[in-house]
Amino acid sequence: MTESIAAWMSGRMAPVPDEIEALGLAVTGTLPRELTGRYFRNGPNPLPGQPSGHWFSGPGMIHGVRLRDGCAEWYRNRWVRTAQLAGDAPFVRDDLTIDRTVVAANTHVIPHADKIFALVEVGFPYEVTPELDTVGPCDFGGRLTTAMSAHAKQDPVTGELLFFGYGFFPPYLTYHRLSADGRLVESREIEVPGPTMMHDFAITEHHVVWLDLPLVFDVDLAVSGEGAMPFRWDDAYGARLGVMPRGGGGDVRWFEIDPCYMFHVGNAHEDAAGRVVLDGARYRPGDFAALWKLVGGVTPQPAQDAASAASRAAVASGSVSAAHLYRWVLDPATGKVDGKQLDDRGVEFPTHDDARTGHEHRYLYTVASDAIVKYDLNTGSSSAYDLGKDTEAGEAVFVSAEGARAEDEGWLLSIVSSDSGSDLRVLDAADLSLTATVHLPRRVPSGFHGSWIPDA
Numbered sequence: 359m360t361e362s363i364a365a366w367m368s369g370r371m372a373p374v375p376d377e378i379e380a381l382g383l384a385v386t387g388t389l390p391r392e393l394t395g396r397y398f399r400n401g402p403n404p405l406p407g408q409p410s411g412h413w414f415s416g417p418g419m420i421h422g423v424r425l426r427d428g429c430a431e432w433y434r435n436r437w438v439r440t441a442q443l444a445g446d447a448p449f450v451r452d453d454l455t456i457d458r459t460v461v462a463a464n465t466h467v468i469p470h471a472d473k474i475f476a477l478v479e480v481g482f483p484y485e486v487t488p489e490l491d492t493v494g495p496c497d498f499g500g501r502l503t504t505a506m507s508a509h510a511k512q513d514p515v516t517g518e519l520l521f522f523g524y525g526f527f528p529p530y531l532t533y534h535r536l537s538a539d540g541r542l543v544e545s546r547e548i549e550v551p552g553p554t555m556m557h558d559f560a561i562t563e564h565h566v567v568w569l570d571l572p573l574v575f576d577v578d579l580a581v582s583g584e585g586a587m588p589f590r591w592d593d594a595y596g597a598r599l600g601v602m603p604r605g606g607g608g609d610v611r612w613f614e615i616d617p618c619y620m621f622h623v624g625n626a627h628e629d630a631a632g633r634v635v636l637d638g639a640r641y642r643p644g645d646f647a648a649l650w651k652l653v654g655g656v657t658p659q660p661a662q663d664a665a666s667a668a669s670r671a672a673v674a675s676g677s678v679s680a681a682h683l684y685r686w687v688l689d690p691a692t693g694k695v696d697g698k699q700l701d702d703r704g705v706e707f708p709t710h711d712d713a714r715t716g717h718e719h720r721y722l723y724t725v726a727s728d729a730i731v732k733y734d735l736n737t738g739s740s741s742a743y744d745l746g747k748d749t750e751a752g753e754a755v756f757v758s759a760e761g762a763r764a765e766d767e768g769w770l771l772s773i774v775s776s777d778s779g780s781d782l783r784v785l786d787a788a789d790l791s792l793t794a795t796v797h798l799p800r801r802v803p804s805g806f807h808g809s810w811i812p813d814a
Contacts, residue, residue: 365652366402366413370750370775371804373403373416377437380799383423383430387794389784390769391428392760395812396488397771397782398422399752400476401805402464403437412587412654417443418464418476421773421802422490423782426813430782430796438463438476438484439492449481456526458482458505459495465508466807470519471540474811477508479524479557488811498542504532508807509558509623514713520566520604522548524556526575526588531556533566533602548602548610555589560626560636561604561716567626567636567688568600568610571619573646579656586656591647593617601634601690613688613695619646624683624708627718633689637722637735639706640684640699649680680704683724683733701740705731707753707807711765721766723754723787730754730772732790743790749776750804756787757810769793771810773802 365371402416410416418438424431441447441459449460461481468475475483475496483506485493497503504523511520517538524531530553535544548568553575560567572595580588597617600610624637641649650656683700705724722733729742730751745751751772758768770785782796 364409364654366416366654367404367409370777370801371413373406373803374419374435374800375406377435378800379432379434381432383433383799384797385430385794386797387784387792389425389428389430389794389796390759393757393769393784393810394426395810396422396424397755397808397810398467398474398490399773399802399805399808400438400464400467401803402462403803405437405443410654414464414587414653415462416464417462418478419805420467420476420486420490421805423796423798425796433796433798434490435800435802436486436490436492438486440484440495456481458497464806466809468510468809469811470510470512470536471538472814473540477506477510479508479555480505482506498536498540501542501545502534504529504534504545506534507556507559510536511559511561511715512712513561514715514717515563520561522556522559524553526553526577526580530554531568544606546606548600552595554595557621558623558638560623560638562626562628562634563716564604564628565626565634565690566602566604567623567634568602569620569623570598570600570612571595572597572617573619576656587654590656591619591643591650593643599636599686599688599695601688611688611690611693613686613693615686615695615697617643618684619643620681620684622681622706622708624722624724625710625715625719627716629687629718631689632691633687636686636688637700637708638684639681639708639724641681645680681706683708683722700733700735700738703731703740709754709756711756711758711768713758714765719765721787723756723770725751725753725772730770730785730790732766732787741790743785743792745774749774751775751783752802752805753807754785755808755810757812764788771808773798773805773808775802775804 403419404416421435458481463476463484466477482495519536529547531548555573574592602610619641626636686697754770754772766787780802784794
């Protein structure tokens, strides 16, 4: 009898067995000379012989490409050397306290205040060097006492880094603010009914937007010993979005919405009427059930029964793009919320020009199963860079051109993979034409999030 292999341990999601380095990478096309810096992308990569019980739980590995003066100088991949990777300490101690250094650090990698952090939402960030060596965990001088979310937001005006931590036990949600120079200057508890997986959030110029959605912590799954992610869908929890003043003082205004889940926000802003406009990749309950089953999550009834035919087809094909671009308009003055789906295409990993985080944006860039998709939110139109059969793109990171006069004047960077290998593609963000391809020396497994880190 042949033992089945989990979807996240096979095909283009399969981990690589080792760390390598390659110099002087081949390039097709012309790399823009002003792209001088590093593209880093994080994702789970279990050690050989140690399969993970869920795609989200494998130890983090960062893949890096160094670009300078129109050349691709190197590729290297390195595991983030956390206490979990070393295997010398438990995440939950005997006294039931949590060691927040025993984490995978597998979800995102971001720069802030001359440091680079590998992030995962259940523990402390890990600092890494520009050469991908691990420095160690960071608690900002002992001031951080909760986990740090994987999706921190840098305010493009103040330079502050806003983030949160969620917990399995009270406090369930804590808001944090780092100064532009990297000091933790604010932490405050936000009251929510219980422990949920809050993967992302949004900011506007004056507000924070919370996603309080029905994927809840399950202690029975946590102690089952089966390696399952300890979260399950709970219809009874409900779904709501919260709008909180950033300036301290003032309660969260909550807006009830139809049941759904959202891993990733595109962006948010305040319109001329003072309403909060939020864009993100929204999963309907059945679509989420299909995705959660595919990546190793426990999907109990009745959520499994709610899976649509499209969701079941996504599982069969190995596609994880079952979310749809969606927009909510929240009015703090009246308590009214309106929502609408913006496109029928399944997409994930929405990105934008980071200089517009929290402010009005015209363009969002997303990834479909066979394309990189650009949305023009002013006209309601979209365009796509088609990848072809059996090829998939990772998150497309936008890099603005120096002195850009248009919001989409710049490039998109994405690791594109097929069964034969991977490359880093550089697209012109204006028309999605291919500018350059950096040929990587190995297949890069499907992963999560990355950043362009320019030279200072």
